Amino acid sequence: MAASIRANCRKVVCIGRNYADHITELNNTKPKQPFFFLKPTSSILLPGEGPVLRPKGINLHYEIELGVVMGRTVRDLDPTDEKGALDAIESYVLAIDMTARNVQEEAKKKGLPWSIAKGFDTFLPISEEISKARLPNPHDAFLELKVGSDVRQSDSTSLMLYQIPRQLAEISRVMQLEKGDIILTGTPKGVGPVVSGDIMTATISVGGQEISEGRIEVA
Amino acid sequence: MAASIRANCRKVVCIGRNYADHITELNNTKPKQPFFFLKPTSSILLPGEGPVLRPKGINLHYEIELGVVMGRTVRDLDPTDEKGALDAIESYVLAIDMTARNVQEEAKKKGLPWSIAKGFDTFLPISEEISKARLPNPHDAFLELKVGSDVRQSDSTSLMLYQIPRQLAEISRVMQLEKGDIILTGTPKGVGPVVSGDIMTATISVGGQEISEGRIEVA
Ligand SMILES: [Mg+2]
Numbered sequence: 553m554a555a556s557i558r559a560n561c562r563k564v565v566c567i568g569r570n571y572a573d574h575i576t577e578l579n580n581t582k583p584k585q586p587f588f589f590l591k592p593t594s595s596i597l598l599p600g601e602g603p604v605l606r607p608k609g610i611n612l613h614y615e616i617e618l619g620v621v622m623g624r625t626v627r628d629l630d631p632t633d634e635k636g637a638l639d640a641i642e643s644y645v646l647a648i649d650m651t652a653r654n655v656q657e658e659a660k661k662k663g664l665p666w667s668i669a670k671g672f673d674t675f676l677p678i679s680e681e682i683s684k685a686r687l688p689n690p691h692d693a694f695l696e697l698k699v700g701s702d703v704r705q706s707d708s709t710s711l712m713l714y715q716i717p718r719q720l721a722e723i724s725r726v727m728q729l730e731k732g733d734i735i736l737t738g739t740p741k742g743v744g745p746v747v748s749g750d751i752m753t754a755t756i757s758v759g760g761q762e763i764s765e766g767r768i769e770v771a
Numbered sequence: 772m773a774a775s776i777r778a779n780c781r782k783v784v785c786i787g788r789n790y791a792d793h794i795t796e797l798n799n800t801k802p803k804q805p806f807f808f809l810k811p812t813s814s815i816l817l818p819g820e821g822p823v824l825r826p827k828g829i830n831l832h833y834e835i836e837l838g839v840v841m842g843r844t845v846r847d848l849d850p851t852d853e854k855g856a857l858d859a860i861e862s863y864v865l866a867i868d869m870t871a872r873n874v875q876e877e878a879k880k881k882g883l884p885w886s887i888a889k890g891f892d893t894f895l896p897i898s899e900e901i902s903k904a905r906l907p908n909p910h911d912a913f914l915e916l917k918v919g920s921d922v923r924q925s926d927s928t929s930l931m932l933y934q935i936p937r938q939l940a941e942i943s944r945v946m947q948l949e950k951g952d953i954i955l956t957g958t959p960k961g962v963g964p965v966v967s968g969d970i971m972t973a974t975i976s977v978g979g980q981e982i983s984e985g986r987i988e989v990a
């Protein structure tokens with residue numbers, strides 16, 4: 553259940569700039585290696601707990617992302633050890649990495665940390681847990697985010713620049729990953745603003761079939 | 772005990788640039804309001820668990836800081852509510868916010884997050900727990916950090932630009948603080964590098980008397 557995912561989570565590690573077309577849309581440059589940042593566990597919003605809070609003066613952006621839930625502690629994972637990486641995964645969640653884009657742009661300009669831009673309460677809606685049986689290949693799933701009835705993000709996870717084993721290797725070279733930790737694997741193109749009253753619907757599909765426990769609907 | 776502090780900690784929030792002379796020494800500007808960033812809980816190093824790991828190619832800096840351990844959940848704390856802030860504190864720890872300074876400088880230049888620079892395993896040595904009875908006024912304590920026998924940092928917590936109630940107010944306006952969370956309250960001047968074999972000794976005193984449970988000795 554999503555509630556136990558939140559209860560057992562000690563950190564949320566988010567990969568930045570992991571889909572080429574998303575890098576272009578924000579005028580960023582492709583990183584030479586994966587980079588990442590932390591969201592506080594207190595930002596996790598469970599299914600039914602919405603809405604997402606919209607702090608005053610904030611340009612609030614959605615970023616749909618596939619989330620990995622760790623099943624065991626991993627340190628210094630070998631980037632070529634794909635089996636080791638996938639074995640260390642407990643399950644998945646769909647997630648929306650809500651971002652205060654104007655605060656983030658200001659932080660980038662001033663060389664300040666991203667924690668405030670990424671860390672407000674309710675800034676991490678997640679779905680129910682998705683078992684590995686339901687998502688046998690995390691690099692062959694289709695992510696879609698709608699605002700109202702408009703499709704805003706719609707891409708395959710096969711477009712990740714760095715796949716999950718490489719992500720876990722890069723993170724665990726710096727900080728050990730522990731059972732319950734969540735890794736957000738980056739967002740495809742199409743990020744944009746939402747305002748009060750907008751309904752976001754995020755879904756994940758495999759082979760054209762939606763995985764029902766992966767759906768997020770939040771105002 | 773320090774072990775239960777680590778076990779119960781869901782986030783570590785660190786205040787940046789909170790002592791005037793430290794801002795000057797790193798050629799930074801004084802923030803118009805407190806800002807903060809996250810360290811992963813996996814970076815916490817308990818007494819006796821050392822040494823601090825020195826990743827290759829890293830210019831490793833120490834920053835002595837007074838740490839606050841939260842006793843209850845706090846949201847949107849009123850910055851003028853000093854009693855409310857101090858009542859929400861469970862206890863204190865002394866801490867060293869180890870920093871990969873060259874990685875941080877590079878991140879600042881590129882507008883990237885600080886999480887890697889601040890987040891390596893072992894980058895947060897802490898002391899045993901310091902009760903509120905032992906530290907009745909957290910703004911009247913003396914912090915000292917030695918490398919070998921050289922005193923490198925040595926200043927009073929009275930020099931904080933933003934005191935603890937204001938810090939808790941600013942953080943909890945963005946992200947709720949939960950029981951067990953740790954807040955690092957900033958470092959005074961004198962930060963600098965350590966290399967393999969260096970022994971760091973960090974102490975905290977009140978009225979000229981060292982608080983014994985606050986001592987950190989780590990290689
Ligand atoms: Mg993201």
Ligand SMILES: [Mg+2]
Pocket residue numbers: 562563564590591592593781782783809810811812
């Ligand atoms: Mg955390």
Ligand SMILES: [Mg+2]
Pocket residue numbers: 785786787834836868955957958
């Ligand atoms: Mg610091």
